[in-house]
Every structure is written in structure tokens, then in C-alpha cells.
Amino acid sequence: MTIYILEDEKNILKHIMALVSDIPYLQVVGYSADVAKAVTEIPQLQPELILADIQLKDGNSFSLFNKINVESSQIIFITAYDQYAIQALNLGAFAYLLKPIETNIFNETVDRCFKKTEEHKFNRQQLELSSNYYKGDTRPRKIALKNFKFTQIVPIEDILYCKSDKGYTTFLLKDGSSVLVSKILKDYEPLLPTDTFIRCHQSYLVNGNYISKYFKDGYLEMLTGDKVPVSDRKRDIVQEFIERL
Template structure:
């Protein structure tokens, strides 16, 4: 699997090069510290995998990836801890690793890229969602959900509630359909608008706009007819939340 590295911090770039060199099935075919060089080389070299920082000195990788065709490539973002960047990547269902890089986690993630070539590919809709949110401080309107078979982009306002079970999250939509994704509920709690979505139970996150009734014995009735449990310790916060809606 051929690899291209886009990273403008010299020490981190050298560290990534060293990590790549330790994995026998990886072949480093190029690296850049700026967008200008990467924009020339990536279309020519056509790497299987791009390891990319988000914010480079001369531009963001999002803008670069909008200008070149990377549809046949995998991208793994490598970013410093930045709540806004992480939120953007999660909204776009994009794979990422945090700096400083952990060697074991890096190796595991690269192995997943090698074995599951679709996992870190993303379509134009995913890129647009992540890029728009990263650039504009905008209220998120859409989210990309990656299931085992496909990636679906949905309107956030169409989510009635989310439920979790054993490391999986199911999104229940207003048209009666559902989407199962292999991420925990907490990840989505951190990216969905907090003035609209409320964690009412360890296993449930609800959209307040679809709440029909709140029963004092501990459950919510949604406009779809679904009944959602409310944990004892969440009753007061649920009541306060609904009063503000």
C-alpha cells in the first residue's frame, strides 16, 4: 500500500515517516509540508493512502481535496486535539488520529486501512460537511453516518432519537427508517446541537423537537409514538430542557 504524508511540522513529519518505515506492507512514495507541493504530487503519484494534517501553513487539506480527485484514495487525518476539528471530522464520519501519535494505535489504524479499504474513503458529501463546519463555525445541518454497507448523509433535523447497544448506535429518523453505526452514543452526543438534543438516559439521546409528552413516572413519548426511558437522575434536567424548547 503506497502512502503520501502531508504534514508541516518537521518533527511530526519525521515521526510519521519512521512509523511508516516500520510497517512492511507500506511504501512511502512522497511527502509535503505545504499544499502547493501536495497539489502537484498527489494527482501524479496516486497514493493508496494519504496521511494528512488538517491545517497547513498555506491552506487546509479540505480545500486541497476539493480541488483534486481523491475518490480512489483513503485519507487518514492526523490532527492536534482541537474540539472544533474533531467535531467536524465526526460530523463527516472521517477517520483520524490525534497528536502526539501513539505507535500502537497508529499501527492498528493503518492495519484497518489495509484490510478494509472502504473504511477511510469518504465521498464528496462527507468532505463538504467536515469542511463547512471546520471553516465556518456554522451550526451543523447534516451528518454523515457510516454503516457496514454504505455511508448515508442525513439532515440532523430528521433525527428523532438515537439509541445505543453494545458499542453500536441506531439513528431513528422521522420517516420511520433507522441506521445502525458502529460508534458509541457519546461520540454523537458531542457533535449534535446541545440546544436540540438531550441525553435522557445512558442509552438514549433525543431530539427535543420530537418530544410529545414527558411522563413523570420516567419516560418520554415521541411524536412517532416511540417511548423513551428517562433515568431518575436525568428527570430534572429533562424537565428544564423541555421548558426551554
């Protein structure tokens, strides 16, 4: 997450920089002690998060944010004055922290902001992909699988099955490769067509086009030879699904 810092007290700026450096997903792209510099830099840099003091040397950050477009940025105000809280929230700020900054509160607030930003990006990305339809069909053609290193765009027809474990989901693809993403299976299930994919187990979502055999004692065999469990309560549903293929 890219971040811009507005702070005119050197010691506090140094402290904020130290807090930010301990959070691996944050990247400082700029900082300023005055409105005159920030009014030019923020629109150019388009940071995802702005940490802003309210009272600056040449004005206040409220006047700054009324001059520039910050709709694509989250704002966390950090100030010694609590009388501005309502004004900050009316501006659409994500949070309002008082000085001196408590490390735990700072970390928790930034983490919530990061998760909200990532969720928004994920939903927007999936929506864009879902708008790429088959001709005459409303099914999405591709899905974006994102982890901390990259985002891989995968044709839905190439997914053999998905396996969820401890908050992560692994997508097994027909070329033998796999993609691990840091989201649960439930987040992806609505994005995959129900006439093709079946939730056969709490931890598995399977592409019916790659099912080779269904064993009534509780598992599926894929064309690759992989065996996927079928939970007891899903057996009738899986049987009906297979009969429709």
C-alpha cells in the first residue's frame, strides 16, 4: 500500500516513519511539512493512504483536501486536537488518531485500512473481469488470482479444482501448475459458474468438466488422477450434479 505523510513536526515525522517501516506492506512515496508542496505531490503520486496532521505550517489539511481530488485515497488524520474529529469524519476520513501515537492502535488502524483497500481492489478487479462475457452468455471468462507477489489472470475453464486451507485457497490448473491466494474459498465461489463448479466439501470446489469418476464411498477422481473428498452431506448434491453433466 502506497502512503503519503503530511507532518510538520520533525520528531513526530521520524516516529511515524519508524512505525511505517515496521509494516511490510507499506511503501512511503512522499511526505511534506506544508500544504503548498502536498497540493502538487498528492495528485501526482496518487497514494492509497494519506497520514495527515491537521495543523500545518502554511494552513490545514482540510483546506488541502477541499482543493484536490482524494477519492482514490484513504485518509487517517493524526493530530493533537480532538475538536476536529467530526469535521474529519464528515470529510470521509478512514480514522482519526490522537497524538501521542500509540503503536498498537496505529498498527490496528492501518491494518484495517489495508484490508479494506485490498478488498475494494479485489472486488473491482473481479467485476472488470466478470464484464468480459462469452458472446451471448453472461458467464465470466477469467478470474484474477492475487497473492503478495503477483496477480495471475486465469481462464475459468483451466481450473481443475480449488482447495482451501487455513485462510488460503490453492487453485489447481489443468497444466499442472497451482496458484496460492490469501483468501478463503467462500470469496471465490460466487465468481465461478454453478453449472460447471460444485462445492463437494467444505474445503473443495471442483470443476465438473474434469471429474473422471465418482466413488460412492466419498470421493471424486479427477482426470489428472487427483482424489478429492466428498462430504457426507454433499453426496446427494454431487450425485445430482454429475447426472446433469
